[in-house]
Amino acid sequence: xxxxxxxxxxxxxxxxxxxxxxxxxxxxxxxxxxxxxxxxxxxxxxxxxxxxxxxxxxxxxxxxxxxxxxxxxxxxxxxxxxxxxxxxxxxxxxxxxxxxxxxxxxxxxxxxxxxxxxxxxxxxxxxxxxxxxxxxxxxxxxxxxxxxxxxxxxxxxxxxxxxxxxxxxxxxxxxxxxxxxxxxxxxxxxxxxxxxxxxxxxxxxxxxxxxxxxxxxxxxxxxxxxxxxxxxxxxxxxxxxxxxxxxxxxxxxxxxxxxxxxxxxxxxxxxxxxxxxxxxxxxxxxxxxxxxxxxxxxxxxxxxxxxxxxxxxxxxxxxxxxxxxxxxxxxxxxxxxxxxxxxxxxxxxxxxxxxxxxxxxxxxxxxxxxxxxxxxxxxxxxxxxxxxxxxxxxxxxxxxxxxxxxxxxxxxxxxxxxxxxxxxxxxxxxxxxxxxxxxxxxxxxxxxxxxxxxxxxxxxxxxxxxxxxxxxxxxxxxxxxxxxxx
Numbered sequence: 001x002x003x004x005x006x007x008x009x010x011x012x013x014x015x016x017x018x019x020x021x022x023x024x025x026x027x028x029x030x031x032x033x034x035x036x037x038x039x040x041x042x043x044x045x046x047x048x049x050x051x052x053x054x055x056x057x058x059x060x061x062x063x064x065x066x067x068x069x070x071x072x073x074x075x076x077x078x079x080x081x082x083x084x085x086x087x088x089x090x091x092x093x094x095x096x097x098x099x100x101x102x103x104x105x106x107x108x109x110x111x112x113x114x115x116x117x118x119x120x121x122x123x124x125x126x127x128x129x130x131x132x133x134x135x136x137x138x139x140x141x142x143x144x145x146x147x148x149x150x151x152x153x154x155x156x157x158x159x160x161x162x163x164x165x166x167x168x169x170x171x172x173x174x175x176x177x178x179x180x181x182x183x184x185x186x187x188x189x190x191x192x193x194x195x196x197x198x199x200x201x202x203x204x205x206x207x208x209x210x211x212x213x214x215x216x217x218x219x220x221x222x223x224x225x226x227x228x229x230x231x232x233x234x235x236x237x238x239x240x241x242x243x244x245x246x247x248x249x250x251x252x253x254x255x256x257x258x259x260x261x262x263x264x265x266x267x268x269x270x271x272x273x274x275x276x277x278x279x280x281x282x283x284x285x286x287x288x289x290x291x292x293x294x295x296x297x298x299x300x301x302x303x304x305x306x307x308x309x310x311x312x313x314x315x316x317x318x319x320x321x322x323x324x325x326x327x328x329x330x331x332x333x334x335x336x337x338x339x340x341x342x343x344x345x346x347x348x349x350x351x352x353x354x355x356x357x358x359x360x361x362x363x364x365x366x367x368x369x370x371x372x373x374x375x376x377x378x379x380x381x382x383x384x385x386x387x388x389x390x391x392x393x394x395x396x397x398x399x400x401x402x403x404x405x406x407x408x409x410x411x412x413x414x415x416x417x418x419x420x421x422x423x424x425x426x427x428x429x430x431x432x433x434x435x436x437x438x439x440x441x442x443x444x445x446x447x448x449x450x451x452x453x454x455x456x457x458x459x460x461x462x463x464x465x466x467x468x469x470x471x472x473x474x475x476x477x478x479x480x481x482x483x484x485x486x
Contacts, residue, residue, distance in 0.1 A: 040055070114132055165353045259298060
């Protein structure tokens with residue numbers, strides 16, 4: 001009766017800790033090697049230490065031996081073995097796995113934008129980083145987006161043709177985001193009334209397409225930056241108010257990149273490089289455009305604001321309901337709809353849809369700089385020789401770059417351009433491009449000073465060095481840079 005109680009251990013406690021056998025060790029090691037080879041790429045090897053690109057976290061710095069070792073022991077592959085006894089030293093095991101992994105190298109001096117491709121792509125046998133990341137919202141099974149379409153209809157003054165045109169192009173780029181299928185069309189949506197949902201539209205596009213597919217530019221200076229080409233290297237570039245005027249360098253650059261799929265451009269501290277620019281442009285503004293040319297074929301222009309009859313309280317209630325619908329499952333519905341919408345009718349060679357707003361902008365379009373030059377020529381009938389320096393203030397105010405001087409000064413029927421030749425006044429010599437009033441030309445005879453000839457009345461001919469405006473140019477140059485004219 002006084003025997004001590006016998007403690008019966010729990011059945012689980014009876015089971016000894018199991019050691020990994022050699023086949024299990026080899027299987028585990030190979031799985032970890034495969035994980036490392038798929039995720040990490042060798043960047044460089046210096047001073048006995050290797051640096052790796054992490055394709056999962058998209059980090060190009062700070063991945064060394066210790067980070068790879070942590071990855072090995074934090075990997076889910078190790079989970080079934082965590083409670084098992086592995087007699088091997090964990091640090092030696094991790095280092096051995098890293099040593100046996102055959103890491104592929106990656107070239108980070110270039111990168112590419114390849115939607116729906118892996119985060120690292122192989123191009124002609126070399127691996128490069130893919131700027132695209134699968135971060136777009138996942139589509140739902142419901143394609144009903146009538147709430148969103150009604151909102152767009154409200155903002156576009158009830159015109160479903162404009163709504164369908166916009167949504168068609170969104171769907172087209174969702175289905176065909178590559179550079180070879182880029183429509184050379186841009187969108188300009190404007191409304192004088194604030195708080196009408198232009199920002200909500202850009203956020204919707206970003207949520208549906210994914211952050212890596214959309215670039216948002218709020219500062220105009222970002223588009224003037226030397227690395228501005230990077231903004232055009234995704235599916236969409238959504239820009240805020242751009243106050244560039246017709247003929248300005250910024251608008252000329254925008255026009256060139258809207259109408260091209262590749263371009264050559266410089267970047268900070270680098271020479272010119274060739275870049276793919278698949279982005280279509282959406283510009284959201286509070287003002288009607290002031291840079292549209294009379295024969296423009298690129299821009300789709302539409303107002304984006306409700307009619308004045310919609311009161312502020314009513315508009316705010318409408319936007320609140322729309323945001324609630326979007327956050328519930330609206331984004332996923334839009335994603336589904338854009339993936340399945342029929343876009344077979346869209347042709348890359350088509351002009352942008354002509355709207356009433358486009359007609360109004362084209363009617364107002366006029367090359368202010370060229371017209372001002374024409375007026376100056378007419379107001380000064382005695383002046384024969386003209387120089388770009390005569391219009392220096394006009395060019396600066398309208399942001400006209402040097403490459404556009406020729407076009408601006410000869411766009412009308414009032415000036416003719418002479419070829420670039422060396423001219424002399426006294427001891428001063430300089431290569432110049434002269435612009436002459438129509439009806440005049442410069443005659444050069446070897447050994448003789450150039451003659452300013454009137455094509456209709458030879459009695460008005462005179463030596464060029466006697467022309468007061470030719471003299472005035474050299475005098476102004478002498479005043480600005482006296483050290484060059486001594």
